[in-house]
Amino acid sequence: MKQMLRLLPPLAAVLIAAELAHVLNLTAGLGAHPWWAAKVIWLGALPGLALALAAWRLQLPRWLAAAGFAGFAAGAYTVASAGKTRFAASYAEDLLAGQFWYFGWIAVCALAAAALATVARPSAQTR
Numbered sequence: 693m694k695q696m697l698r699l700l701p702p703l704a705a706v707l708i709a710a711e712l713a714h715v716l717n718l719t720a721g722l723g724a725h726p727w728w729a730a731k732v733i734w735l736g737a738l739p740g741l742a743l744a745l746a747a748w749r750l751q752l753p754r755w756l757a758a759a760g761f762a763g764f765a766a767g768a769y770t771v772a773s774a775g776k777t778r779f780a781a782s783y784a785e786d787l788l789a790g791q792f793w794y795f796g797w798i799a800v801c802a803l804a805a806a807a808l809a810t811v812a813r814p815s816a817q818t819r
Contacts, residue, residue, distance in 0.1 A: 698814050701814055702813050705809060705812035706808055709808055710734065714734075718733075719733055723776055732794070732800075733801050735801065735802075736804070739802040740801065740803065740804065740805025741805060741806070743761065744810045744813070754811070758807050761806040761810060765799075768796050771792055771796040774792065775793035775794075775796055776789075778792075
């Protein structure tokens, strides 16, 4: 039961942050296509929580997991931005670039959720 209760703070942090990003239309403001900007947030939230749980179960140091997730999120943002640029330059003809743009944004949201869940995870110390 204690293990399940320890999952609540990361879950709540990710859900609150995802809803806030949805309401503020954050992904569209950062470069996601307006048609699916809200969808990528929710498509990335659950895989992000699963990644954070996997890092927790592997007993990775919190700072290492959070820094790794944040670094990979920055890389995914770079891929998504490059996909957007190539897709727009091709006048929507380059389908591979469009997929890099779309799936890159899902990866950005998933890795950001994983980083946030890792940071929000309670410490392992018992009180």
